[in-house]
Amino acid sequence: MQTFKSLWVCLDMHGCPNRCLHCWLGHGTNGRMVPDDLRFAAKAFRPFAQNLKISSWYREPEFADDYKALWVLETELSDKPEPHYALMSIWRAARDPDYIPWLASVGMDKCQLTLFGGEALTDKYTGRRGAYQDILRSIEQLKANGIAPRLQAFVNQETIHEMQHIDELITRYNIEYAFAHQGSCTGAGAALYPLWPTQATLAHMPPLLTELSLKHWQANSLTDIFGEPEAVLYDRLCNSHNTHSFVCDDPVFFVDRNWDVYPNLSAPAPQLHLGNLKRDSAQTIIEAYRSEISPAQAARRNIPLGEMIRACGNPVGQGLFVQDDYEEYILERYLNYTIS
Numbered sequence: 595m596q597t598f599k600s601l602w603v604c605l606d607m608h609g610c611p612n613r614c615l616h617c618w619l620g621h622g623t624n625g626r627m628v629p630d631d632l633r634f635a636a637k638a639f640r641p642f643a644q645n646l647k648i649s650s651w652y653r654e655p656e657f658a659d660d661y662k663a664l665w666v667l668e669t670e671l672s673d674k675p676e677p678h679y680a681l682m683s684i685w686r687a688a689r690d691p692d693y694i695p696w697l698a699s700v701g702m703d704k705c706q707l708t709l710f711g712g713e714a715l716t717d718k719y720t721g722r723r724g725a726y727q728d729i730l731r732s733i734e735q736l737k738a739n740g741i742a743p744r745l746q747a748f749v750n751q752e753t754i755h756e757m758q759h760i761d762e763l764i765t766r767y768n769i770e771y772a773f774a775h776q777g778s779c780t781g782a783g784a785a786l787y788p789l790w791p792t793q794a795t796l797a798h799m800p801p802l803l804t805e806l807s808l809k810h811w812q813a814n815s816l817t818d819i820f821g822e823p824e825a826v827l828y829d830r831l832c833n834s835h836n837t838h839s840f841v842c843d844d845p846v847f848f849v850d851r852n853w854d855v856y857p858n859l860s861a862p863a864p865q866l867h868l869g870n871l872k873r874d875s876a877q878t879i880i881e882a883y884r885s886e887i888s889p890a891q892a893a894r895r896n897i898p899l900g901e902m903i904r905a906c907g908n909p910v911g912q913g914l915f916v917q918d919d920y921e922e923y924i925l926e927r928y929l930n931y932t933i934s
């Protein structure tokens with residue numbers, strides 16, 4: 595069987611302490627997988643990749659108490675050592691004084707923290723009381739350990755009214771890196787569609803967050819970042835014959851706590867299911883991926899984009915999307931619409 599140039603297999607070993615309203619990965623139940631499970635997944639997929647990478651998480655990094663040992667094990671099981679992602683667990687940082695010094699010790703120099711405005715909105719959108727205060731403490735600890743905080747702000751018609759608060763944090767903590775966007779309207783985030791930012795929303799973006807966002811995205815305007823109104827995309831794409839294959843030579847596979855496997859294309863959900871690693875061989879799962887039998891892959895491969903947009907898009911929608919995100923949103927909506 596043809597091997598992938600690279601394959602990244604991520605296990606959802608412990609899940610996530612948060613339930614963010616914008617979460618494109620959805621709100622699956624947390625699991626409790628063990629290090630031997632990571633070894634099992636690595637052994638199963640190893641014959642099919644020239645370069646295999648194994649991760650113990652795809653939701654919250656270092657949510658597991660044995661995070662240091664898991665980091666070592668990931669490195670042992672992966673073909674090439676990789677730097678730590680610029681992501682952290684603010685939940686752990688608030689409970690484990692060793693954690694942020696440990697992040698510095700593995701080479702982290704920049705780390706992303708997600709805000710939705712001030713305390714009440716950040717706690718509400720993170721789905722956990724205390725999240726905002728955890729973030730403030732993390733900013734201080736990151737700076738004390740030589741790691742630059744990078745603020746990520748999610749903008750919609752509700753959170754925009756507290757974006758000034760992000761400017762205040764940028765000033766208070768002398769933050770160099772920050773960026774805003776609207777996130778993905780898929781997974782749990784699909785429920786935020788009625789609040790999706792419009793051009794009128796962007797008129798309220800505060801100056802410092804705007805300046806750092808343009809720098810982060812290397813954009814000339816907020817329109818470059820947030821995209822076009824849905825009505826414009828609808829009009830341009832509603833007769834498109836475009837189809838697309840998601841198959842590539844360097845896929846990422848998600849393995850959930852029940853061993854169900856999904857390609858990293860959208861929220862792990864039945865419409866992307868490839869198989870179950872305890873019931874099916876890795877070869878069978880890879881064949882399912884390559885032959886695009888999951889409903890989401892098959893729909894995007896065979897159904898013209900315009901047909902899906904005509905079925906599920908809003909010809910007068912004013913919410914802003916970049917085209918790729920709009921295509922993802924439409925595909926998920928189309929599958930929910932045709933399956934229900």
Ligand code: SF4
Nearest residue numbers: 610612613614617653
């Ligand atoms: S967005 Fe990240 S932190 Fe929030 S619920 Fe999803 S996986 Fe967890």
